[in-house]
Amino acid sequence: MSPGRRKMLGAIVAVINVGIVGAIVGPVMGFVTSPMNQRGKKGWVKIARIEEIPDGRATEIRYSMRTKDGYHVVDREYSIYVRRDGEQVMCIDPACTHLGCRVEYQVDRDRFLCPCHGGVFDKHGGVVSGPPPKGLIRHLVKVEGGNILLHREV
Numbered sequence: 470m471s472p473g474r475r476k477m478l479g480a481i482v483a484v485i486n487v488g489i490v491g492a493i494v495g496p497v498m499g500f501v502t503s504p505m506n507q508r509g510k511k512g513w514v515k516i517a518r519i520e521e522i523p524d525g526r527a528t529e530i531r532y533s534m535r536t537k538d539g540y541h542v543v544d545r546e547y548s549i550y551v552r553r554d555g556e557q558v559m560c561i562d563p564a565c566t567h568l569g570c571r572v573e574y575q576v577d578r579d580r581f582l583c584p585c586h587g588g589v590f591d592k593h594g595g596v597v598s599g600p601p602p603k604g605l606i607r608h609l610v611k612v613e614g615g616n617i618l619l620h621r622e623v
């Protein structure tokens with residue numbers, strides 16, 4: 470076999486080997502890194518129709534979202550307080566900003582109370598008294614076609 474032909478066959482074999490390695494390593498790396506690619510996924514979730522939310526008070530809404538937990542796809546249940554004042558809608562996270570206990574809405578006082586250490590929040594989630602260092606978290610929300618859509622990062 471001539472040296473030129475030998476070089477050309479060597480180059481062809483090298484290209485084939487690179488293709489084979491790429492065909493094996495590519496899908497394996499995609500599978501291994503897929504949970505990392507799903508982190509920080511954002512999206513809008515329909516949680517209610519606007520007419521389902523009474524005006525002038527907070528209402529607890531439960532909703533589920535399909536999320537990826539490692540290699541598993543699971544439906545997770547969440548709850549949130551939706552407050553409507555006319556056309557204004559806000560979504561208030563029920564987790565207390567002190568140590569994370571779940572706050573309860575009291576209709577008669579139009580406030581959120583934390584049962585763990587007595588934190589009190591006003592109707593918009595601002596701190597009134599107690600140990601919480603800041604107000605309740607408010608999530609992005611929009612109304613489209615009468616649907617209340619909540620922005621979540623999962």
Ligand code: FES
Binds near residue numbers: 566567569570583586
């Ligand atoms: S966890 Fe709510 S006041 Fe402490």
